[in-house]
Amino acid sequence: MPGFDVNAARAQRLEAHGAAWSFQLDGDTFELPTEIGHRTARALRELDDSDVDGLLGLLLGEAQFKKFLEHDITMQDIAAILEAYGKETGLGLGED
Numbered sequence: 772m773p774g775f776d777v778n779a780a781r782a783q784r785l786e787a788h789g790a791a792w793s794f795q796l797d798g799d800t801f802e803l804p805t806e807i808g809h810r811t812a813r814a815l816r817e818l819d820d821s822d823v824d825g826l827l828g829l830l831l832g833e834a835q836f837k838k839f840l841e842h843d844i845t846m847q848d849i850a851a852i853l854e855a856y857g858k859e860t861g862l863g864l865g866e867d
Contacts, residue, residue: 781806784805784806785805785806788805788859788860789805790804790805790806791803791804791805792804792805792856792859792860794852794855794856796839796842796844796848797842799838799842801831801835801838801839802831802835803830803831803856803860804830805860805862806860807830807862811829811830814829815829823846823849824836827839827849
């Protein structure tokens, strides 16, 4: 019986969902990964549950996060982004 090919499974997921999920805000487009690497997951686990900036900083990366902070965005906007992201990617962020 052949073993499970992780690379093939990953390639299928990336082909189906793409490598990034995007959202638009005031004419700017931001991208979040459709898959979270193990190192990023470990860093996310270290964050306080209320550390929204830490969460977004890890997911967006330094350059995008800096651009994101230039916008006047509400916590409700952020919640809506994360909810849509979770529905599209299957990644539940901020859930117990």
